[in-house]
Structures are given as structure tokens and as C-alpha cells.
Amino acid sequence: MKKIAILSSILMSTFLFCSAQRQQKKTAAFYEYKSECMGVELDGSQTLKAWGNGRNRADACEQAKKNAVRDVLFKGINEGKSDCNVKPVLFEVNVQEKNEDYFNKFFTDGGDYKDFVNVKDEKFLDKISRDKKKTKESVTHGLIVRVLRAELKQKMIKDGILKTN
Numbered sequence: 001m002k003k004i005a006i007l008s009s010i011l012m013s014t015f016l017f018c019s020a021q022r023q024q025k026k027t028a029a030f031y032e033y034k035s036e037c038m039g040v041e042l043d044g045s046q047t048l049k050a051w052g053n054g055r056n057r058a059d060a061c062e063q064a065k066k067n068a069v070r071d072v073l074f075k076g077i078n079e080g081k082s083d084c085n086v087k088p089v090l091f092e093v094n095v096q097e098k099n100e101d102y103f104n105k106f107f108t109d110g111g112d113y114k115d116f117v118n119v120k121d122e123k124f125l126d127k128i129s130r131d132k133k134k135t136k137e138s139v140t141h142g143l144i145v146r147v148l149r150a151e152l153k154q155k156m157i158k159d160g161i162l163k164t165n
Helices: 002-030 057-075 100-106 112-116 124-128 149-158
Strands: 036-040 046-054 132-134 139-147
Touching: 046 057, 057 112, 057 139, 057 149, 100 112, 112 149
Parallel strands: none
Antiparallel strands: 036 046, 046 139, 132 139
16 A cells, blocks of 8 residues: 555656646746846947847847847846946836837837847857747747947937937
8 A cells, every 4th residue: 555655656746747847848938038238338338138039030039139129218227237227218107108109110120229229249159159948939039239328319309209308
């Protein structure tokens, strides 16, 4: 009787361990990675490690660029080095919702956001060994990008989104 109890507990723990491993792979795509500060340049631009999710590598990299610009605009950068500006460019409450049409156009594929982000700081070896997470449905990539914060702020002032005193 003891042997049956021990055997059943071993089988149960093995089953639970295997099902936990299987579940982890499915939920990895839904984890939200935050942009991290890698440093600030003397021109005011911020070097970030941003994350994007897409159906392939190219989509994920484009989404990472959009996420980097969006984080600088609306959230500020709180992760990584303390060099980056914690305050967002646009700190007005619900500014994205109030200007929904403008930002939908701004963040379209090939939109204006591309003028304010580049991958110049990404070294060749970083391109080869980019952080990558993969599930059956999607790919998540980490990308080193530079966001031109000062130019982004000037664009928001010029377009009337950011009001100056």
C-alpha cells in the first residue's frame, strides 16, 4: 500500500511539473517587457533597450521602435540606468486619447515616429545576439535604439500637441 501511495505521489508531481513547463511557454508572449535606459547622449537623445512583439523578426523590431518612442512620449523611462529622463515629453493627462487621430497617423507603419528613432547605437554583435523570445504565435525581440527626445519635443510643440508657457 505504501508503494502505491509513493508511486502515485511521484506520478502526480511529475505530471504537475510537466504541465507547468508547458504552460510557461504559452504565457511568455504575453509578458510585457519595459524599455530600459542604456544611457543619454550630450544632444539629449536617449539610448534604450526596447522590446517589440510581432509575427516575425521584422515586425517585432518595428514594434520595438514604436514602443521606444511611445515610452519616451507618454510614460518616461524608469527602468535601467538612472540617466534617462523619468518624465515623459507629454505629461498631460489623457493626451494620447485627446489626440487619437494624430497619434494613430504618427505611429502607422512608415509614419513620422521613424524620424525620431534609429539603431545607430546597436553594434554588429548586438544585431546577431538580439534578445529573442519565441512562441508558436509570435516573436519578441529586444532592440537597442536611440530616441531623439529633443527633436521629438520640438515636433510636439510645432504640431500643437505640447503647449509651452
